[in-house]
Amino acid sequence: MVFMRILFTSNPLVGHVFPLLPLMYAARNAGHEVMVATGAELIPELRTRGFSTWTVGPSFADAATELQQSTTDPDAAPGTELARDAVFLFARPSVRRAHELIPRAASWGPDMVISEVLEFAGREVALSFGALPVTHGFGTHVPESARLARIILDHLSSQLGTPSRQHAFDTGIYVDPCPPSLQAGGLSSMETWLIRPGTGELPAGHELPQSILELPDRPVVYLTLGTVFNDPDLVRTVLDAIEDLPISIVVTTGPGADPALLGPRPSHVAVVEFVPQALVLPCASAVVSHTGSGTMLGALAAGVPQVCLPRGADQFANAERVRSAGAGVRLLPDEVSPERLRAAVQAVLHDQRYAQAAKALQVEIGAMPTAAEVLGDLVTLAGANTLTA
Template sequence: MRILVASWPGYGHLLPMVPLIRAAQRRGAEVLVTTGADLAPVVERLGVPAHRSGLTLAESYARLPVVVGELPAAEQPAFAARHFFGAGAVDRARDIADLVAGWRPDLVVHDTLELGSATVAVGAGIPHVTHGYGPSVPGTDAFARVLGAAVAEAGLPDPVPAVLAAPYLEPCPPGLHGPDPEPWQDIRPIRPNAGEPGGYVLPPRDRPIVYLTLGTVVNQNPEAFRAVLEGCLRHPVDIVATTGPDVDPAVLGELPPQVLAAPYLPQADVLPHCTAVVSHCGAGTMFGALCHGLPHLAVPLGADQPANAAALAASGAGLVVTPDGVAAGLGRLLAEPSFRAAAERLAAGAAAMPTADEVLDGLVGSELQDRAAGLR
């Protein structure tokens, strides 16, 4: 069996699909991951073959006619859907069509915003599923329609109706869903995880440990990072900070001994030792924290982070602050046990969700093959 996994070129889009990739490997499936050239080394470090398709993340930003953040807030989603993700889907679809002409997969798995592979799957009658990576953002259905229209305007089939009708793998545990209804018609829960261990051993620490990260996209703002770090340092805690693989921790300046900073550390190796998490509230970090029942101080800086942070705050497992509010927010998070209790409830809900192996068993059964026959 062949499975093609397609990812928008971002860590937060690829890594949530790794458990399903591992489940496919355990079944003996031939797995190939297609994404931008910038993420291909990450795929290869996972021990999975990489196919390079579409533009890199930097190239995708560089060709935008204007900077998204300079537009009025109400115009940003439609602009990103058309010129960023829609244009990216067209590029990736053309490269994947060439791949599929000689290597036809039995199943295509793509993240929520990577619809180039879905476009090819729709045209070729290949079963396809969407793998979510976080709580649904308000306006997802409208965003999808604009993205699909951009694909159709390039002379390719609009994949959105078929995508919304196909299975959607929902990693969001009970109690963390946003207020808007999901646009997908066939929602299947899949257990989130905190990533794969990398063999890192955290040096012994005498005080409670706070994990601090601003992820891999909005992390290139040293002023914001320093402001968040300074707020954390107002408390008697040790801090493990990751600046992102492309950011040297030296940008943070001279650090006191209670701060351990590195470009990247495996979450799965760090979080079991932590008391709390302070982050931008990217979905991967948020899910990693909740898998370990850790309360979370969210400092959203853009993209889907405000929606994630709002869902987190509504669950009772965290607080949402600006960089200037970190000191007060972290004080509450550490002092009030209700945040930890809510995070542990989310962790229990996540642990009860179907595993990737169980979900894959359902996807590759007769039901999916019957649906594939109906697509031809």
């Protein structure tokens, strides 16, 4: 067997790094040398999982601060603000990562570089040194995905002084964890390789907190708003609307958010800062969430219907796809009220059409190739790429 050096690159966001974990574990388990390059926020988590890391580029908090400090033209044409966000949050950080990554990669010598879809420094490394470039998705394609990719790639080539990587991106490999029946159009020119998503990769030693284990034996509703758009006011609104139903509720407030912010809650509500969804989803009868890609696909991999409360980023596209598939109820920000929240939770718990649609997607996901299978094919292709380079 050929052993390779495989570099993974990502923006320092949980929702961007975690979808790469199945391939990272598969590569390490197969004996390949794995390196992960991202910003400082995710380095401790990756090292806890035993991966070697390079801390490169700005933190996401720094990139977001630079975006907030930039000026916005109120008369700008539609789409201009979205393009500005893409440059500040993803293009400029990719340039900084590229400057730091290229000298490290020159000495390390990766055979393959796997980059999440909004991280572009890794592609620059791969194309500069003859490694196989692989793009890895994390959910449904947002509207204008292709246009945003062009904006970011143009920024990189102009700032780095390198040739345009547009054609290589458009025709390259796209590893897609989204089941085809749920996926939207947007990056159709790429060579799609499906990979099976799961409920999440569980670090060693994690188990359910005692407060969750002691919940009454009722249908469990898992309430989470993720790690970026977590809004305690919305969480309180949801809890106030549904906590008197005959259910048990597991709530995660997000890293660094004090559960006490939600105030006192009855004994059938367990509030914790964080618990791996791989532990919670097998117990859940319904999920109420922001519909981030990891939560959405994890719930579907577990066959659990959802109440979708999108707040930003790709969440609106994800929520629309779940609604269209019949696997959940979507409430847009201006549709959220205690009455509608209560009705939505009751609907996904008691109307079996939602559970049936979620189970159908679970079956589709179960038929997708495993990470180990995808990795084996990528290694074969990378070996051939090395021979012809």
